[in-house]
Amino acid sequence: MSPPLPTPRSPERRRVFNRPSWAEAQLVADALxxxxxxxxxxxxxxxxxxxxxxxxxxxxxTALRDTEVGVEWGHLRLSLGHWAADGLLAIFFFVAGLELKREFIVGELRNPAKAAVPVVAAVCGVITPALVFFAVVSAMGGDGEALRGWAIxxxxxxxxxxxVLAVIGSHLPSALRSFLLTLAVVDDLIAITIIAVFYTSELHVLPLLLAVLPLAAFAFLVQRRLGxxxxxxxxxxxxxxxxxASGVHATVAGVLLGLVVPVKPRRQVPSLSTMSRxxxxxxxxxxxMRPLSAGVAVPVFAFFGSGVAIAGGGLAEAVTxxxxxxxxxxxxxxxxxGVLGSTWVMARFTNAELHDDLTWSDVAGLSVLTGVGFTVSLLVGELAFGVGSDREEHVKLGILLGSLVSALIAAAILRRRNAVYxxxxxxxxxxxxxxxxxxRHEERAGPGEASTG
Known part of the structure; x- marks a missing residue:
């Protein structure tokens, strides 16, 4: 009699918001x-x-923000507000460059199957707000200049x-935090590209070519572990x-420097290296660099970038x-x-399903939380409308109000889910x-007493 044929297996389904690996979980915890x-x-x-x-x-x-320091060479005599936006934020984008390379080389994004959902969610989380912005501005009769703020x-x-997630979500599954970090990394990449492509008013080729020389030297040293x-x-x-000096926003330099840093150990290192193999x-x-970025660079930029007059009719003008x-x-x-809809579509029409530990309420709360925009949104607002302009002041209020509303809605959803977990x-x-x-009771009772019981 021939043996029975094995029953065919159903295709293995990928998990949306799956638990991260141990190494990834440790990186998420450090970042948190x-x-x-x-x-x-x-x-x-x-x-x-x-x-x-x-x-x-x-x-x-205002006097402090507009105080100019620096040298005339290379247009490096800037106000403190500009130094914060162009200089200190380069540190923030350097860390973003490191995160990007890590995620794509050794992190969650190296696996196309795992990367598909957060990448699609991040892309749709950029496209949909831009479309909403276009629709609102057009419906309210905004002019062509107003449409320059589409990326804010x-x-x-x-x-x-x-x-916000750490305060209200201490018991939420780690998969949500990992997904948020991965989505934010892709979001940063898109934001960097938008700034470089759409908000570069004039381009000077020679300084941009000269930038390759120190960048190549920096890459040579870090590749040889000379730190x-x-x-x-x-x-x-x-x-x-x-x-x-080239006209490209200087924060792009931070990203480029981060991208040339190696993320994999080497089999051999030069004898002069200051780092082990x-x-x-x-x-x-x-x-x-992350503590310097999160604790100094971004807060200083926020201090100079978020000062906006609410009293005296500023809020009333902004809402119109x-x-x-x-x-x-x-x-x-x-x-x-954008985020919730694209995640649902990926789970509905691809070989993916929501993890057993999660519900779509968790995904909805996380999707609302991605509406907390501040640092890059303020930067894009400055690039779109100019520092100190009336419209830029209205943009600041819009960013603050939109971020606050998103944080409150997300807190209401995720706090309830946190109580469940x-x-x-x-x-x-x-x-x-x-x-x-x-x-322990059975161990103390012994085999005889345990059997009689």
Missing amino acids: RTETIGGAILLFAAVLAIALVNSPAADAY PTATDIAFALA QWWLLVPLAALTWGFVH DTDVAHRFEHR DPVAVGVVLGLVVGKLV RRIEEREARDADEEGRAE
Whole structure:
């Protein structure tokens, strides 16, 4: 008699929001700790700036922001506000470049199957807010200049978003946090591309070509694991200076520097190397630079970038400006529809399904949370309409209002879900404790007593 034929297996389904690997979970935990603290500092800096602008100290704040320092060579005599936007934010984008390379080379995005959902969600989370912005501005009779702000509501502020998630979601599954970080990395890549392509008013080719020289030297040193700061910092500064002089936004230099840093250990390293063979250079740089980015660079930019007058009719003017309304609805509605809708479509029409631990309420809360836009949104607002213009002030209010509404809605959804997961964890802990007590009782009772019982 021939053996029975094996029953065919159903195709293996991919999990949406699956649990991250242990190494990825550790990176997420480290990022959460740093970005949560940075988010708190960022919030304090923004609130302080708004308070100063709406107080008798408003003139002093404006004078400080507009104070020019630097040298005339290469257009490097800038106001403190410009130094924060062009210089300090380069540190933020350097860390973003490190994260991008890590995710695509050794992280979750190296696997096309795992990367598909967060990448599609990030792309749709950029396109949909832009479409919402276009629709709102056009419906309200906005002019062509107003449409320059289409990219403002497309970015997610990872520091603020993670800070909100850490405060209200201590019991939420780690897969949600990992998905948010992965989505934010792709979001940053798209934002960088938008800034470089659409907000470069004039391009000077020679300085851009000269920037390749220090960038190549920087790449040569880090590839050979030569990490002396007195070699790398001047080369990074030269790269930044040439990119700034070229007309491309100087933060792009930070991304380029981050992308040339190696993320894989090497089999052999030169004898002069200051790092061991198994050193993860990108992780080492990220460990050192992330606190500086989250705790200093971004908060200082927020302090100089978020000062906006609310009193004296500023808020009333903003709510009638098509740009401000488009920004608010783009962040609140566009991000929700783009991220949640694309994730549902991927789960519905591809070989993917939601993880058993999660519900679509969790995904909805996370999708709303991506509408917390701040750092990159403020930067794009400055590039689109100019620092100090009336419309730029309206954009700031729109960003603040849209981010606040998104954070409150996300908090309401995720706080309820967090309570559910907390009860599940407590029940599992009680069950495990009872099982442990039963096992200890049987061990103390012995085989004879256990059998008679």
